[in-house]
Amino acid sequence: MSGYRLSAGGLVDRSQTVRFTFDGLPFTGYHGDTLASALLGNGVQVVGRSFKYHRPRGVLTAGSEEPNALVEVLDGAQKTPNVRATVQEIFPGLAAQAQNAWPSRNLDLMAVNDLLSPFLSAGFYYKTFMWPRAFWERLYEPLIRRAAGLGRLSGRHDESRYEKVFAFCDVLVIGSGPAGLMAALAAARSGARVIVADEDARMGGRLLADRPEIDGMPGDLWAAQVLEDLAGMPNVRLMPRTTVVGAHDQGTYAALERVSLHRAAPGDAPREAFWRIVAKRTVLAAGALERGIAFCNNDRPGIMLAGAARAYVHRYGVAPGQRVAVFGTTDSARQTARALQAAGVQVAALIDPREDASTLEDFKVIRGAVVTDTQGRKGLRRVQVRQGSNTFALEADSLLVSGGWNPSVHLACHMNGRPVWDDGIAAFVPKPGAVPGLDACGAAAGRFSTAACLQDGLRAGLAAVADLGLAAPALTAPQAEDGSYDITRLWHVPGKGRAWLDFANDVTVKDVMLSAQEGFRSVEHMKRYTTQGMAPDQGKNSNVAALAVLADATGQTIPGTGTTTFRPPYTPVSIAAMGGGGRASGFAPQRFLTSDAASRERGAPMIEAGLWYRPSYFPRPGETGWEVACDREVRMVRSAVGVCDVSTLGKIDIQGADAGRFLDFVYTNTFSTLPVGKVRYGLMLREDGHVMDDGTTARLGAQHYVMTTTTAAAGQVMRHLDFVAQAHCPDWDVRMISVTEQWAQFAVAGPRARDLLRAVLDDLPDLPFMGCAEVGLYGIRGRLFRISFSGELGFELAVPARFGESLFRDLVGRAETLSGGPYGMEALNVLRIEKGLITHAEIHGRTTAFDIGMAKMVSPKKDCIGKAAAARPGMHGPDREQLVGLRPVQPGQRLTAGAHLFTPGEDVKRENDQGYVTSVGPSPSLGWIGLGFLKNGRARVGEMVRLVDHLRGLDLLCEVCDPVFLDPAGEKLRG
Amino acid sequence: MRIPCPLCGTRDRREFTYYGSEDYANRPAADAPAQAWDDHLHNRDNPCGPTRDLWYHDPCGAWVRVHRDTATHAVHGSDLVAERGQA
């Protein structure tokens, strides 16, 4: 047994006992405990195994930087790996397990790695496992993968709730220790909107762990008073359990709030909330993190950071051991020894490397001494101490270490600013201005005494207030201790065995030295070669010491060696929290046609078309599979009348005196000459000369056009038109707006289209092909266009969207009395392929007007977008693949899109590739037909090509034909 | 990242669609030499530092020329493409 619960003290609620389990064994703790404090209070020393050597490990810290005490919590789909026991609050029923140990944390067979460590030095895997080659995927890699990794995912969907939130404030204060509280108070009293975020469940920072005296009262009480004051102000939001994890541009900060991870029954509350906080000014008061010292076997269970031990004593009422030794380079160690002594814990000795350290204490002080080694595999038993030339052993079950403190500079470095080395405290501090609007203060800026933190926090708060132009409140910093930070540098105690730097990744001093020996001498090389700092704590506990060791090995200074890059997030953030809302249908908006419900009622399978859902086909009783229904729907359109919702097409209303001129500029062909009441097909190029989109545009009035775009390109075309208008012709009188959502539009196609329309419209105008007119129906006004995407006599009828559903139901019902009905995307596709009409399967961004046989549509009489680039030599000519029709030589054979085309008799290989198939469909009258692109295709009509689809096992001969299979003269649609 | 729309004020980056360098706004004459078109469409100064590039504010439909820095992501200001000065 080692740690134990003190009989009194701490900020836990001893009246509320909490039962939980660890590795299946029942334990109790108190409300306010973390898993780590509760386990320590129960004397549990080994909480997990290390990553590489599977060494037994205990709790090292009392915060989110914990490298050892990572556990799995909960079970089933709720299983959560790599949870910091030092952060996880206990709640009734919490079940936690040690991880990365097999079969258990106390008996881990993988610990054989520890014996093999001479062969597992830094980078050993780059030098072996190369032979035989096939063994990498089959043997070596699976073994390595199984040995590596930490916790396990459940493998099941995470069905929990997560939320994302935007927040805005004048001043964001990160951290609620003495500096953060003073800054918050100053900002809040000025009237600024303030957010205070702290990752701890209880605000107060080190005031809770150290309980320094402030204005004559214990620090935790002072903090509680200030927090109560802040909580009462309407302009202040206090956010405990909220870690600011990233600094991004223009004052945007990412923060993770652990909303209900501490609750047994969260109810409707999300597990976590991911905040995007936009702040005008930010005060970084995130404190500092203590660092260890590298000596042999410095990773044993029972070895803890000195400041963490104070937290366990003061905050949780838990002693880290029965008999503790303390070893440190600053007065932080002495403070710890005093605190433990005061709490009634036996202090074996304070080991202080400083020759002039005071020995006037109630415990033994061994000065000018260092710890050289430790014993006790599953729990510390003995500490080897060297004082001068003497070496002796101390019995202790806990060793508390302090190698100094590193300011939490991380957020200040997220925008590429490197921290600055401060020789006085032997640590890096934030570079002022590295993040615009962010001001570091207190321990985060390297000011460690309580008084300095209070004063610096006040300064930062007042500076933010002044920046914002607000009046400074009358506020002075309270009185507190102002001790000096007298550090002696000690990174590494030389010795024979392994001395750990990065506990989490099992990187030792030897690894860093080996890295330098092998030429990996830059800090980035060292990091990448040894994996130093790449573990879950991202080197928070070890990077600075590793730099110091590297600097030693390479003969450089620490600032000369530099740091690796600080990257978000500050602490790891679950994918679910940042991806909140993405589950199920939440990933992208859903766009529904006004006819959606009516189509679903008819059993139509709905398919995704971009963000839209469109009916695939409308099955009739007894029909099996899409082909039967599609076949019927195509015949229906060709013989009677079909109704299809085409509202997904983009619709852009264009008005102004220069509207026609504008269309002439964005289309390859001419629209200014289009008479009112007429519609024209238009081809639109990108400025790089490739086809952007096609569609019809109708002229509704002298200065009024309405353009349709393809479904896929609607947004792109709108942006493009706005760009052309604003960038290239800002003086023209033309305005445009998307009206896609405002109009529901239905295709009515087939020889009986007029009969259907007559039944619906007040009066069917006698429109010529490509004519348009306003029409009345049911007391409302609509628009009728005589256009066709099927080759049949065809119309499109548009009404304001709110009437779409009822009109669709009406049209379909009436069509059925005419042997017609609705048709879906499959039939629409076959109808258009039969007519050689293209979609984005053909105009896929790589095709030119030349390729699709529309070079003549590029008017020679005027400039247009894309015209100059389309003239480049590579954009046309016989080498290019051109649109053709394809039909199998043997009737009844199936075609597939995505197949490639070859000249019969030539080898099927890339060098001989002649083209590919873009669209295919089963024509009721022609069998399977297809469209495709074929090199010099228009000149090859009548020739045979070989169609090869390896993936679907197809290899057949096709005849190259004109892409228009049916009614090439267009008699039907003009009829 | 936050971008100032001259019409709507400063808004989150997710309200905008990016195009590229302001070169796209300076269209050569129809009969300009091929090199001018190549420069317009493809070749870029691509500065590491101050730049002016084109953003579309989707909610209001304005094309905005943003003055910003590609090295630091600082945003110095913006103007409407339609009203841009030639400085």
Add this chain to the structure above:
Amino acid sequence: MRYSGLRVLTEGLFGNKGWKPAWRDPAPKAQYDAIIIGGGGHGLSTAYYLAKNHGLTNIAVLEKGYLGSGNIGRNTTIVRANYFLQGNSEFYSHSLKLWEGLESELNYNVMHSQRGLINLFHSDGQRDAFVRRGNAMINQGDDAILLDREGVRRHLPYLDFEQTRFPIYGGLLHPRGGTARHDAVAWGYARGADRRGVDLIQNCEVTGIDIENGRVTGVQTTRGAIRAKKVGMVVAGRSSQVAAMAGMRLPIESHVLQAFVTEGLKPVIDHVISFGMGHFYMSQSDKGGLVFGGDLDFYASYAARGNLPIIEHVMEAGMTLMPMIGRAKVLRSWGGIMDMSPDGSPIIDKTPIDGLFVDCGWNYGGFKAVPASGWCMAHLMATGESHPVARRFRLDRFATGHVIDEEGTGSQHNLH
């Protein structure tokens, strides 16, 4: 010093004292036969193949920072040959073949793992586009298998097949696709080049390119002037700045691409998965972290860091596709600077200046190209002729309209 399992054992027994530096740290000479600007993956492989294939060993690689400090150390480590346009197909096919022999070629374990890459599709149209791609891969001599929904389920049972937004129709499996350990590739080529006599000069920034009468004569550096008749610019991420030293303006715009890694987890994902609808892809590293990414941030940037909209979009895509990863925690994010070209394909070509060559425009796909890029750039620099598998990667193809646009998004750098 040859690496082997036996050597690891014997060195281990003697305290690992015998390991020698992986490469020398030479001072720059006054003159070389050829200089490669850029000690990233492409520059190092160029140097390696210049020495190995063409016997040019009096050459130097000049690196501003440390070897491998560019995108070779800042990517998602995917190796594949699944392109479908002429020009790309043969090039990446060649690259994959080089990958397959890289460990024995370099005597360095780059951990090339052919675990299989699956591209998911979510509509009939996407399926047909992937079929076209898969057929092109087979026509090229590479491998591809079409999976239906159940086929995908057999490989990736943990995906959310009930997900309603973009249901999984199937996938294209590229069995030879996979991953590799990115840094090791740089180090392996560096060590190999060094062993063949190439001078790898770190902390040596090129500050000027010397040109006389239209011919390159050398470079100015922070460590002095160095003369050479051939200079290769292999500096994706800084291509425009280096080319500007030679008075050139490249068809490149620099963009930031973010990527992410989670804390270590026991094996859970055995493939490389690509979810095109969500612009999301993921694999699991041998160390256990889930390595993943998505789209560009879409604005020109050299900051090597990104912003929240894309971060969140990537996470949302992950939660849509495979919500079992929800409790994995993102440990680190980073951003690489991408040389985005107007058609999404790279450039390996001569420049209008005699003796000056350029290798750039790798968009977000440069990692898998490292072997073939070096192979072809070395061929070009040594012979003056484009290598057959890189002959379409011309600098003037935008002016002539012979673009290689796999995405079909046209002359807008950030859309590829």
